[in-house]
Amino acid sequence: xxTKLYPLYQLGNPRTRVFLPDFWxxxxxxxxxxxxxxxxxxxxxxMSKLDAKNYLEKIYGVKVANIHKRIIAGEYKKHPxxxxxxxxxxxxxxxxxxLADEQTFEFPDIxxxxxKSSSEDxxxxxxxxxKQARKDQNVQWKEYRxxxxxxxxx
Amino acid sequence: xxxxxxxxxxxxFTNISKILLRRDVFRHVRVQYLRTSERSEIAQESExxxxxxxxxxxxxxxxxxxxxxxxYQQKLWIDQLRGKxxxxxxxxxxRWRPKDAWREIRPKMKDQRAPEVWKHCPYLxxxxxxxxxxxxxxxxxxxxxxxxxxxLPELYNSxxxxxxxxxxxxxxxEALITEELRYRHxxxxxxxxxxxxxxxxxxxxxxxVMQACGSKHDHLLTAKVDNETRQEAFWFVGGxxxxxxxxxHLQTKYGMAFQYKAKPWYLIRTxxxxxxxxxxxxxxxxxxxxxxxxxxxxxVGMTFYRDEFSMVPGFKDGDxxxxxxxxxxxxxxxTRDLTERFGAKEVEKLWLGHGIISSFSWLLSQAFYQGFDHxxxxxxxxxxxxxxxxxxxxxxxxxxxxxxQASTYGTSYYRNICWAGERMKLYDCIEDxxxxxxxxxxxxxxxxxxxxxxxxxxxxxxxYISTSxxxxxx
Numbered sequence: 001x002x003t004k005l006y007p008l009y010q011l012g013n014p015r016t017r018v019f020l021p022d023f024w025x026x027x028x029x030x031x032x033x034x035x036x037x038x039x040x041x042x043x044x045x046x047m048s049k050l051d052a053k054n055y056l057e058k059i060y061g062v063k064v065a066n067i068h069k070r071i072i073a074g075e076y077k078k079h080p081x082x083x084x085x086x087x088x089x090x091x092x093x094x095x096x097x098x099l100a101d102e103q104t105f106e107f108p109d110i111x112x113x114x115x116k117s118s119s120e121d122x123x124x125x126x127x128x129x130x131k132q133a134r135k136d137q138n139v140q141w142k143e144y145r146x147x148x149x150x151x152x153x154x
Numbered sequence: 155x156x157x158x159x160x161x162x163x164x165x166x167f168t169n170i171s172k173i174l175l176r177r178d179v180f181r182h183v184r185v186q187y188l189r190t191s192e193r194s195e196i197a198q199e200s201e202x203x204x205x206x207x208x209x210x211x212x213x214x215x216x217x218x219x220x221x222x223x224x225x226y227q228q229k230l231w232i233d234q235l236r237g238k239x240x241x242x243x244x245x246x247x248x249r250w251r252p253k254d255a256w257r258e259i260r261p262k263m264k265d266q267r268a269p270e271v272w273k274h275c276p277y278l279x280x281x282x283x284x285x286x287x288x289x290x291x292x293x294x295x296x297x298x299x300x301x302x303x304x305x306l307p308e309l310y311n312s313x314x315x316x317x318x319x320x321x322x323x324x325x326x327x328e329a330l331i332t333e334e335l336r337y338r339h340x341x342x343x344x345x346x347x348x349x350x351x352x353x354x355x356x357x358x359x360x361x362x363v364m365q366a367c368g369s370k371h372d373h374l375l376t377a378k379v380d381n382e383t384r385q386e387a388f389w390f391v392g393g394x395x396x397x398x399x400x401x402x403h404l405q406t407k408y409g410m411a412f413q414y415k416a417k418p419w420y421l422i423r424t425x426x427x428x429x430x431x432x433x434x435x436x437x438x439x440x441x442x443x444x445x446x447x448x449x450x451x452x453x454v455g456m457t458f459y460r461d462e463f464s465m466v467p468g469f470k471d472g473d474x475x476x477x478x479x480x481x482x483x484x485x486x487x488x489t490r491d492l493t494e495r496f497g498a499k500e501v502e503k504l505w506l507g508h509g510i511i512s513s514f515s516w517l518l519s520q521a522f523y524q525g526f527d528h529x530x531x532x533x534x535x536x537x538x539x540x541x542x543x544x545x546x547x548x549x550x551x552x553x554x555x556x557x558x559q560a561s562t563y564g565t566s567y568y569r570n571i572c573w574a575g576e577r578m579k580l581y582d583c584i585e586d587x588x589x590x591x592x593x594x595x596x597x598x599x600x601x602x603x604x605x606x607x608x609x610x611x612x613x614x615x616x617x618y619i620s621t622s623x624x625x626x627x628x
Contacts, residue, residue: 032397034453037289065288065496068455096455098288100497 023047025055025095029107034096036104041095052095065100069093232529239620241471241523248527249463250407275460277404278388279451281414281515283508284488287455288496292445294507297391297412298514300553300570301442302506306599307431307552307573315601319594322362326597327589329358334584349486352545353419356482360420363604373424373607378475380421383468385481387515388413389528389558394450403450404458408528410451413463414515420482421468421516423475426608427615428537431554434568439556442569467519476523478516478538480603483508485542502577505542505549510572513540513553521558525619531559534613539603548596550575550603575599 026042034040043052049067056062074089099105141150213223238244287293295302337344337351344350360379368374392409404410432438452458469476485508492501517536526532536555541548556568578599582591 030453032450032453033395033448035289035447035449038453038455065500066286066455098455100288100500102289 023051023055025052027107030096036106037099037102039097039099039105041097043093043095045091045093047093047095049095052097056097063100063103064097066098068096068098070096235527236530236618241525241619244522244525244527245463245465248408275462276406276411277458278411278413278461278463279404279456279458281412281456281511282488283416283483283512284485284492284504285456285507286492288500289503290454291503291507291510293447293449293454294510295445296447297389298510298570299444300510300514300572301438301444302510303438303571303573305573306550306575309431310599310602310606313602313605315598315605318363318367318601318605319597321366322601323594323597325362326359327592329362330355330581330589331584331587333358335587347487348490349484349545352484352486352543355545356419356484356543359600360422360482363601367601367605371605371607373426373479374604376425376475377479378423378469378473380423380468382417382419383421384415384466385418385421385468385512385516385519386413386415386464386466387519387522388463388465389515389518394448397450404452411463412451413461414511415464416483416512416515418468418481418512419484420480422479422481422604423469423473424477424479424608425475427477427534427610427613428479428539428606428608429610430535431537431552431573432571434535434556438571439554439569440567442571444569465519465522467516467523469523471523476520477536477608478520479606479608481512481516481538481540483512483540483542484544486544489544505577506574508542509540509549509551509574510553512542513538513551513572514555514570516540517553517555518558521555525616526558528558530618531557533617534610539606541600541603546580547577548580548599549577550599 023044023046025044025047028040028042030038030040041052049069052067053064056064070093072092072094074091076085077087077089078084079086141148145152213220213226215223217223235244235247238247294300333351333354337354347353364374364379388411390406390409390411394403394405394410396403434440447454467476467478485505489501489504492504496504517538520538521527521532521536524532532555538553538555540551540553542551543549552573554571556570559568578593578596579591580593580596581589584590
């Protein structure tokens, strides 16, 4: 556990609490093409390899053979005129987990093409309706208030 | 006034486009005219010859990204590399920096710790004999372009080594017991190195074989035996997919660079090369399967560093014994805790990978010291034999290097071949001053490997090295 402090007094002094660990692991799609037995995770920056291994093996029952790690530097924001660094974003810790016993994992396709196309069609329809509405408005304006600027309205 | 300017510009551009078109047609040809004095000399000497002599054709530098032009430049570079007289010159040519400059920088860098010096060095991916990577065997096969055959070649069956086995067997057993007990009773000795027992057992084995058979076999009489020498090689692999996001691809201009470094316990070298096991036109060396793993080495789990390339086959340039017969590797330290982490199945695969990588890189460095390189292919196949031991377990490999070009540009279609025997147990245990469950086959294979005679003598060994520099021709 990352924190050892006892939690502060809260209003009403609730006795029954569930203490969840501060650690978290986020399963992500890898940037590079990689073999199927390797899985990528973004993890809490204070988490060690051993923590990750124990977390996967004891809670989820996934056997881990090896882990390699990479820390990606956060972006620097520079001053537009003077050029010095004004702000730097947080680093991200990435664990590449090698599964044991010839296990494989493929990251699921979260945005498949069928759903994508349907949503794009909806957007197109909506934009067409909007265009039509604008046209209608213009036509009405020309008919009933010819030669009057657009801001002139009640 | 507007109309005439338009017409003028039209005329101008049409003419220009015509000229450009003509230039485009003859883009790849530039005729080198001779000066008048030269022309007259030629005319005086010989106006007509039997074979017409034309000046060389060169593509003109109009479009540098034209694939034909790039190929032509590469060909020029490779010809230039082939023309280099010595091995050191070739190495310096591939490292795109003069060596003296590096010498000047190196001591400074150590004192001042200036990291900006390293930006001139190439990115290298380090290959150990055993990399701690899961499921690494297909990747090792891909980057060396080897096919794996799960048995040793049949040519060893005809060899008869029974008398030698009986001669050595009892002595070897005694040596095993003494070495084991020596290290068991002296904890300080054993703590020096994890694989110390197996190393001293290998000492005893090689010594016994050389004593027993050295006088009868000429190749062993003249052989050189090296203990714990450097064995280093580098090569390039191309064709990895590039990442779309920004960030380094970590590539040199020849491709992804791999650097192997190891220190095997014994290298035995002979004057002549071993004869080929399979011809290069055989289906095994042309059409056999090689797994395709086009993954970036970072994605697989390898680490990179920056340094110069190094190519060391265990001897210096100009050595008389330049061909490897057998190499003995000890892998106690590297595989100590691997069975717990990876499992027994994975460790067996890692042993196979050990055999492939170590023998490929040793042969590659040998070929380099004969004047061949990654771009100018070898003219005859090179063969070596390797033994990997854990003390208790032994595994035997033979390897045939069909081409050094195999892993660079894919121009050559040859595959390298690795024959791997089964992993054998030498003994069950050593108790009460006795070896229990001793296996003769291990000794038999060791003798077969060491007594195999190299017979390749009537060949041009180093066609790309000038003989005046090395001073040795056989």
